[in-house]
Amino acid sequence: MAPAPDEPEHDVRCALHVVADSEGELLCRIAERDLAAFEILYRRYARPVYGLALRRLRDRELAEDATRRAFAAIWRSAATYVPEGGSGAHWLFTVAQNAIVDHARAPSRTPLVASAGVPEVTSREPGPESVAEEGWLAFRVHAAVAELPEQERVPLELAYWEGRSRSEIAELLGLPLGTVTIRTRSALAHLAVRLEGLG
Amino acid sequence: MIEHTPDLDSLIDGRLHGLERDRFARAHDLLVRGGPHPELPDTLARPHAAAGRRPPVPRPAR
Numbered sequence: 619m620a621p622a623p624d625e626p627e628h629d630v631r632c633a634l635h636v637v638a639d640s641e642g643e644l645l646c647r648i649a650e651r652d653l654a655a656f657e658i659l660y661r662r663y664a665r666p667v668y669g670l671a672l673r674r675l676r677d678r679e680l681a682e683d684a685t686r687r688a689f690a691a692i693w694r695s696a697a698t699y700v701p702e703g704g705s706g707a708h709w710l711f712t713v714a715q716n717a718i719v720d721h722a723r724a725p726s727r728t729p730l731v732a733s734a735g736v737p738e739v740t741s742r743e744p745g746p747e748s749v750a751e752e753g754w755l756a757f758r759v760h761a762a763v764a765e766l767p768e769q770e771r772v773p774l775e776l777a778y779w780e781g782r783s784r785s786e787i788a789e790l791l792g793l794p795l796g797t798v799t800i801r802t803r804s805a806l807a808h809l810a811v812r813l814e815g816l817g
Numbered sequence: 818m819i820e821h822t823p824d825l826d827s828l829i830d831g832r833l834h835g836l837e838r839d840r841f842a843r844a845h846d847l848l849v850r851g852g853p854h855p856e857l858p859d860t861l862a863r864p865h866a867a868a869g870r871r872p873p874v875p876r877p878a879r
Contacts, residue, residue: 656864657864660863660864664857664861664864665854665855665856665857668855668857668858668861669852669853669854669855672855678858682858682860682861685861686861689864752850755847755850755851756850756851756852758851759847759848759850759851759854760851760854763848763851763854764854774848775854777823777828778823778848778849778853779853779854781823783823783827784827784828784830799828799829799830802828802829803829803841806829806840806841806844806845807840807841807844809844809847809848810840810841810843810844813843813844813847816847
């Protein structure tokens with residue numbers, strides 16, 4: 619059983635095993651009921667968790683509810699995070715995924731239906747392992763994108779998810795073409811570091 | 818999948834080779850595989866708004 623958040627053993631484990639402002643450190647602080655840490659984590663992971671819920675539920679309203687449920691679960695169970703047991707990001711993914719699955723299975727839920735504009739997982743029928751792997755990959759990628767500074771994130775999102783060319787991005791943002799190139803390169807370089815070992 | 822996969826060389830102006838280009842190509846591949854990053858609806862814009870009437874953040878005990 620996981621120790622209660624106010625037990626010294628939990629503090630010591632957290633202090634020994636986590637890096638400042640990492641997901642693990644934030645979870646340790648949330649276990650101590652640190653609101654600021656919860657807000658940082660929320661800003662970093664709200665979109666990835668919502669994206670995960672959309673992939674699973676294919677319905678925006680259900681995904682919103684499932685996202686709320688996931689963050690309530692994260693707040694409630696942060697004290698069960700054990701730094702030696704794995705990364706904070708993986709713990710978050712597991713808790714969020716369980717909350718989303720629970721939400722989908724709740725008896726009050728309406729049947730799951732496809733909704734326009736919601737991303738498909740793939741065009742064929744993947745097995746559960748493949749869905750979980752792709753979900754984990756998307757979760758990590760989206761979290762890494764959310765952490766980019768806005769000046770790098772926006773051009774990247776315009777290029778990858780709105781299909782804009784470099785010159786269109788430059789025009790939209792009122793920036794010289796060279797600046798868009800530099801910011802895109804910088805964003806990709808940051809992502810390469812943050813996503814090392816993934817996939 | 819992303820409907821309009823951008824061309825990496827065009828995005829980074831194509832004058833990179835070797836390990837540096839490989840690094841960019843890897844990030845590019847992960848972005849494409851990760852798929853669109855959905856915009857957060859207004860109702861989820863802030864933790865307290867997301868939590869609605871029952872925030873997951875209780876007041877500290879006095």
